[in-house]
Amino acid sequence: MLFNLHTHTRFSDGSSEPERYVEVALQQGFSVLGITDHSPVPFENSFALKEKNLPAYCRAIRELQKTHSSPSSADKKIEILLGIEVDFIPGMTVPFEELRRKYNFDYTIGSVHLVRDDRGDGLWFIDGPDISIYDDGIQRIFGGDGQRAVTAYYRQVQEMISKHKPDIVGHMDKVKMYNRDRYFSESDRWYVRLVDETLELISHTGSVVEVNTRGLYKKRSETFFPGPEILKKILKLGIPVTVSSDAHKPEELYRLFDEARAVLKGLGFKTQRVLTAGEWKEVLL
Secondary structure (H helix, E strand, O other): OOOEEEEEOOOOOOOOHHHHHHHHHHHHOOOOOEEOOOOOOOOOOOOOOHHHHHHHHHHHHHHHHHHHOOOOOOOOOEEEEEEEEOOOOOOOOOOHHHHHHHOOOOOEEEEEEEEEEOOOEEEEEEOOOOOOHHHHHHHOOOOOOOOHHHHHHHHHHHHHHHHHHHOOEEEOOOOHOOOOOOOOOOHHHHHHHHHHHHHHHHHHHOEEEEEEEEHHOOOOOOOOOOHHHHHHHHHOOOOEEEEHHHEOOOHHOOHHHHHHHHHHHOOOOOOEEEEEOOOOEEEEE
16 A cells, blocks of 8 residues: 655645655555645744745645545545644643644644754754754754753653644654764664653654655765664554655655665564544555
């Protein structure tokens, strides 16, 4: 079964109309496609949905759902899901439950892209194509202290998981993307402890951990998010996973899926999780 639950369209920072992603997904034999544009954030930016456009976004995806679920439709080959990737920033973004209640999303991805300083002095942007922004944030906001910066990141992820219980935890260790062994090592005892604390929380909430291929195919990371050492712990804890490409272009929908499944199988995973017909189900890798 082929599916992708993390996809961005022109409603946020994706390249194309939702219909184009569906066309490509059909061509590639997908059974399920989840659209998950970035939720609004309370400041000017180039990546998130505008709050005024949320109703239009929901209508557009619901219309696609109807088109491809109608008994009379010749294109009844794919299930479309309306999701949202909630960019969680403590004290700044709307609670997940409020978004769920107001817009009736099929599911949520909870992600941290902007880290709020533990002293309230600014936001550290860990994503995007420019490594200098990552470096500037560590220096300017956290005084060059990598441990302090990364601890703030994982504490924010932990708060998101415990308070808001997203259906999927997006790119859990994305904070490593531009590190390149400069500010911390993933084998540092303090780093391992933060990861373990985060996984323990996830194991109690029932959230699914995304195995995100984007960092690798965009050549911004040497491993998937999360990396193999974290995946081993996820397997041991019995936490469910789902492979997604975090596609921002239609042609990215299937990027490195075979490789990700091979890694998971090599570690001992047998299944991944998908939302279909209103239920979360385990399917063979």
